[in-house]
Amino acid sequence: MADFYTLGLTYWRVIALTVLVLGVWIYGLYFMFKKWGMGSTGYQDELRHSFWLFIATWIHQAFKDGVWVFVKTLVLDILLLRRTLRRSPVRWVMHMTIFYGFITLAALSGFGLLLDTIIHFNILGYAHQAEVIFDMMALPFDIFGYMLLLGSTIGVGRRIILREVRARTSAYDAVLLGGVFLITITGFYAQWMRGNSFLVGDAFAYPIYAPHFALVHTILALALFAIILPWSKYQHLIAAPMTILANRGGE
Amino acid sequence: MADAGKEKKPLVSGYLMSTQFMELDGCTRCQECMKWCPTFDVRQDRPGITPMYKIAKFRELLGSQDGLRAKLFGSKPLNEDEINIWKDDTYMCTTCGVCGTVCESGINTVELWEAMRPNLVARGNGPYGKQSFFPGLLGKDRNPFQAKQSERLCWVPEDATVLESEKIAYFAGCTAAYRQQALGVATVRLMNSLDIPFCMLGEDEWCCASALIRTGQRPVMRDHAVHNVDALKERGVETVLFACAGCLRAATIDWPRWYEGYIPYKTMPLSAYLREKVRSGDVDWKRPLDFKVTYHDPCHNGRHLMHVKGRDWSFEAPRDILKSIPGVQFQDMTRSREFQRCCGAGGGVKAGIPDLALDCAKARLDDADLIAADIIASTCPFCRRNIMDGRAALTEKSDVKIVDVVEMMAAAMGLDTTIPDNPYMQYQEQDVIVCEEVCEIETIERKAEGKDLVGEAH
Numbered sequence: 001m002a003d004f005y006t007l008g009l010t011y012w013r014v015i016a017l018t019v020l021v022l023g024v025w026i027y028g029l030y031f032m033f034k035k036w037g038m039g040s041t042g043y044q045d046e047l048r049h050s051f052w053l054f055i056a057t058w059i060h061q062a063f064k065d066g067v068w069v070f071v072k073t074l075v076l077d078i079l080l081l082r083r084t085l086r087r088s089p090v091r092w093v094m095h096m097t098i099f100y101g102f103i104t105l106a107a108l109s110g111f112g113l114l115l116d117t118i119i120h121f122n123i124l125g126y127a128h129q130a131e132v133i134f135d136m137m138a139l140p141f142d143i144f145g146y147m148l149l150l151g152s153t154i155g156v157g158r159r160i161i162l163r164e165v166r167a168r169t170s171a172y173d174a175v176l177l178g179g180v181f182l183i184t185i186t187g188f189y190a191q192w193m194r195g196n197s198f199l200v201g202d203a204f205a206y207p208i209y210a211p212h213f214a215l216v217h218t219i220l221a222l223a224l225f226a227i228i229l230p231w232s233k234y235q236h237l238i239a240a241p242m243t244i245l246a247n248r249g250g251e
Numbered sequence: 252m253a254d255a256g257k258e259k260k261p262l263v264s265g266y267l268m269s270t271q272f273m274e275l276d277g278c279t280r281c282q283e284c285m286k287w288c289p290t291f292d293v294r295q296d297r298p299g300i301t302p303m304y305k306i307a308k309f310r311e312l313l314g315s316q317d318g319l320r321a322k323l324f325g326s327k328p329l330n331e332d333e334i335n336i337w338k339d340d341t342y343m344c345t346t347c348g349v350c351g352t353v354c355e356s357g358i359n360t361v362e363l364w365e366a367m368r369p370n371l372v373a374r375g376n377g378p379y380g381k382q383s384f385f386p387g388l389l390g391k392d393r394n395p396f397q398a399k400q401s402e403r404l405c406w407v408p409e410d411a412t413v414l415e416s417e418k419i420a421y422f423a424g425c426t427a428a429y430r431q432q433a434l435g436v437a438t439v440r441l442m443n444s445l446d447i448p449f450c451m452l453g454e455d456e457w458c459c460a461s462a463l464i465r466t467g468q469r470p471v472m473r474d475h476a477v478h479n480v481d482a483l484k485e486r487g488v489e490t491v492l493f494a495c496a497g498c499l500r501a502a503t504i505d506w507p508r509w510y511e512g513y514i515p516y517k518t519m520p521l522s523a524y525l526r527e528k529v530r531s532g533d534v535d536w537k538r539p540l541d542f543k544v545t546y547h548d549p550c551h552n553g554r555h556l557m558h559v560k561g562r563d564w565s566f567e568a569p570r571d572i573l574k575s576i577p578g579v580q581f582q583d584m585t586r587s588r589e590f591q592r593c594c595g596a597g598g599g600v601k602a603g604i605p606d607l608a609l610d611c612a613k614a615r616l617d618d619a620d621l622i623a624a625d626i627i628a629s630t631c632p633f634c635r636r637n638i639m640d641g642r643a644a645l646t647e648k649s650d651v652k653i654v655d656v657v658e659m660m661a662a663a664m665g666l667d668t669t670i671p672d673n674p675y676m677q678y679q680e681q682d683v684i685v686c687e688e689v690c691e692i693e694t695i696e697r698k699a700e701g702k703d704l705v706g707e708a709h
Contacts (some may be wrong), residue, residue, distance in 0.1 A: 026574055031319065032276070034268050035272065035313075035317060035318075036270070036272040036273045036276075037269050037272075038264065038267075038269065038272055038317065039264070039267045039268045039270070039271060040265070040266075040267070040268050040269065041268065042268065043268070044266075044469070044508070044509075047265050048269065053269065054269040054273075057268065057269050058269075058270055058273070061270055066350075075355065082354075083355050083356075083357060084281075084355045087281075087283050087353055087355060088281075088283070091281060091355070094269045099691070131642055164282070165282060168280075168298065168303075169287070170280075170307070170417065171308070172280070173280055186647035196697070225698045231319055233280070233320070235276045236276065236277055236278065236279050236356070239273050239274075239276035239277035239356075240277040240278075240279055240355070240356040242273055242277070243270075243273055243274050243277035243356050243357055243358055244277075244356060244357035246270045246273070247357045247358070247359050248355060249357060250351065250357020250358070250359070251348065251351040251352045251353070251355070251359065251360075251390075251554065251557075251558065251589075
């Protein structure tokens with residue numbers, strides 16, 4: 001665990017960096033919602049320029065047909081991506097694997113940071129147990145990592161192989177997919193360098209540089225997912241599900 | 252120096268709801284909309300007209316004025332050429348809504364396009380071409396044909412019974428009143444033969460004003476919506492029947508947005524009402540119609556209303572009627588129901604960009620040719636008119652006829668649908684079913700040149 005803190009970083013510096021990134025991320029979300037709040041709350045209504053009235057308008061629209069429709073839309077169209085499945089099973093696999101791979105890895109990373117905090121302060125004397133649990137997380141990290149790798153490979157492959165899709169790909173798309181792919185690949189390589197990876201074992205083991213590379217991966221992940229989210233195509237992670245919910249599943 | 256001192260016009264986005272700003276960021280750029288867009292299908296060299304690109308452009312323009320960089324360093328000056336190209340792209344859309352149906356993010360695209368356009372009008376960029384005549388025509392004549400309101404019912408046969416007030420009303424619409432009177436006559440005859448008492452608004456029926464909403468010219472809309480709703484209320488109407496998909500859409504979705512009081516009546520497609528009569532055995536078929544028939548779903552009655560009126564009324568009712576007519580061999584085109592291909596006329600395209608409308612119509616005729624249909628039946632006079640125009644513009648002659656479901660029903664019931672002589676006979680242009688020993692379809696082409704400033708309007 002302690003290997004992670006390299007290149008002059010300490011636990012406190014990582015925590016400070018995380019808080020800073022979270023702060024930027026939260027401000028980004030606020031900025032994004034405020035931008036959406038430029039609009040009106042109804043047809044022909046006056047402009048509001050209000051963060052809170054955007055939230056109120058969204059809630060009003062999302063629950064217009066009742067809670068049951070909201071829940072049904074949440075499960076079928078957000079969690080199971082029904083609309084995507086209807087149009088393209090390949091894109092559905094891509095989205096599902098990226099979505100669940102990313103969400104789970106993010107959750108595991110957050111949980112890992114919590115365990116690290118317990119280990120660091122030996123909270124309630126559970127440092128040892130936390131270390132054991134932390135070691136057990138290698139397998140789920142691998143599984144969901146491969147899931148993310150599959151999805152991002154489909155995403156990148158689709159943009160490269162399909163002529164028409166490739167022709168219409170812009171920097172806006174490339175930043176998103178390239179970012180996901182880069183984070184996934186660096187994550188895997190960081191794991192392989194540690195030498196105890198699922199599937200490849202120690203074929204790529206390079207323990208001296210493993211902590212450095214893990215740090216590079218972490219900073220990339222924080223930068224790409226947190227900092228640029230509200231100002232790039234990453235914003236569809238929030239805007240698309242909220243749109244589907246606001247339109248009660250869409251047309 | 253020519254521009255020195257000239258105030259630059261700001262980007263206008265005031266007609267968008269806050270959730271529509273969100274929708275702009277919700278586009279995943281999956282490109283699915285590009286596979287289905289009917290205008291892009293016939294304008295492959297203009298990807299900018301597709302939903303994905305229109306959204307991207309608007310997002311880029313908004314970002315240049317209100318994005319993070321604009322907040323930190325000031326907004327970028329707008330490039331008028333770019334705005335004009337984006338305006339063209341935004342108006343080269345029939346607002347058919349198929350993009351919304353296939354959108355992975357569930358973006359309500361029709362509402363989004365119709366919210367974008369008033370901003371362009373407010374900024375002075377829109378509308379497009381002859382669409383700008385609509386407010387003047389409707390404001391002055393209350394219809395887009397420069398016809399007299401007092402002659403709204405000039406086509407009603409003398410022996411037909413149309414009441415002044417009744418619980419059921421038939422809202423004919425401008426096209427049936429002045430340009431496709433065969434539809435109006437067939438409807439009145441059919442209602443009379445089925446002993447359905449009904450009223451019409453006559454002089455009090457103003458254009459549904461759909462064209463104003465579709466093209467982003469909202470101001471005159473309120474007058475028309477309020478007038479029509481009040482006229483129906485004054486007659487004590489409980490159910491309003493529509494044989495025009497565009498009027499039905501406007502009355503169901505648009506009028507209530509402009510009318511502040513209670514609306515006591517329900518709107519209903521005539522096909523759904525008549526299907527119940529077929530099902531209850533009230534309809535007595537007299538003649539077979541030995542044709543291979545397909546059905547073109549009007550966007551306004553289909554995709555625009557399927558979540559309001561239900562899929563059954565939107566898609567199945569007219570099909571059920573057609574299938575029940577003796578002799579009819581029914582077959583759907585490859586693209587049907589919510590995935591139907593737009594005829595190309597809607598969204599002001601017929602008036603503003605007629606060559607685009609014709610090319611879309613030709614593509615729809617190709618769909619019908621693929622299944623060797625004799626007749627394309629529909630429930631929208633505007634689709635009918637545009638597909639007929641597309642047929643006339645074909646270099647290779649097509650034998651496909653375009654007829655309304657109501658007229659087919661009237662013909663199979665043996666009703667006399669002769670149009671009484673009236674001042675608008677010379678402007679009629681439609682395929683009509685003529686039955687003697689057997690039923691045949693004739694094309695009436697008596698349209699006077701140069702009469703219609705903007706064509707029909709939805």
